[in-house]
Amino acid sequence: METYRLSNFPPGYSTVHIALFRNVVNAPDIRKKLILASTMGGDDGERARQAVDFGFIEARLLVSRMHLLIGIMTTLQTCLQPSNPSISSSKDTTTPTPESTNATPVPNENARLSTRPITRTHNLHSEILLTLSSNNNISESLRRHGMSDTTDELVVVRIADADSSEEAVWKEMELLVDGQLVNLGELDSDELVDWPRVSKIFKLSELDRLPLTPLEIRDTKIATVINTVAIKHVT
Numbered sequence: 001m002e003t004y005r006l007s008n009f010p011p012g013y014s015t016v017h018i019a020l021f022r023n024v025v026n027a028p029d030i031r032k033k034l035i036l037a038s039t040m041g042g043d044d045g046e047r048a049r050q051a052v053d054f055g056f057i058e059a060r061l062l063v064s065r066m067h068l069l070i071g072i073m074t075t076l077q078t079c080l081q082p083s084n085p086s087i088s089s090s091k092d093t094t095t096p097t098p099e100s101t102n103a104t105p106v107p108n109e110n111a112r113l114s115t116r117p118i119t120r121t122h123n124l125h126s127e128i129l130l131t132l133s134s135n136n137n138i139s140e141s142l143r144r145h146g147m148s149d150t151t152d153e154l155v156v157v158r159i160a161d162a163d164s165s166e167e168a169v170w171k172e173m174e175l176l177v178d179g180q181l182v183n184l185g186e187l188d189s190d191e192l193v194d195w196p197r198v199s200k201i202f203k204l205s206e207l208d209r210l211p212l213t214p215l216e217i218r219d220t221k222i223a224t225v226i227n228t229v230a231i232k233h234v235t
Helices: 027-039 042-051 065-079 124-132 138-145 166-176 184-188 195-202 205-209 214-230
Strands: 002-005 015-022 055-058 154-160 180-182
Touching (some): 015 065, 015 166, 015 184, 027 042, 042 166, 055 138, 065 124, 065 154, 065 184, 124 138, 124 154, 154 166, 195 205, 195 214, 205 214
Antiparallel strands (some): 002 015, 015 154, 015 180, 055 154
């Protein structure tokens, strides 16, 4: 699992934990827990919702590790807008690095980011799915990029506060997901990507006709998907 400490975001949303699980065998059970938690009330309901308070992303539709990180950063930057619209600030689009590198973006002291996310979906975790999509259709985005009963390659994300414990979050993930934790770098492997589905969603089939080598076409497709996600909210 990788953890990012992002000091340029409000403390309540400044930590991101990300894990990639392969060979997941209990996706239907996780989905049932999500549905049950949404209908429960009282203290039991709060505990049930906390146990599944993650973003669940279909890893086979991620073309690279960069694709995922850009999606998360774009979501945070879009949903945590400056509370004063008259403040002019440049967004930091630097891709974050794990906390083990001790490198975090420098805060922009001229901007006061909202401490309450402005989302079009239920929460920040589901908003990531919308950001990763090729369009702004919420139900379609959640269905395509979220976890299904057949998901066996799964990315799990927790957006948390500045004091969030990496060990505690990992224990929650481990209890919830029955799969093999692997390095996030495996997202850069073609073995994971479902290219026919990705090409259909992002309309990449015409790139196959370019006078390029297979490797160059693959790289062009990856760049196209990442650029689509990166500029989605500014077009």
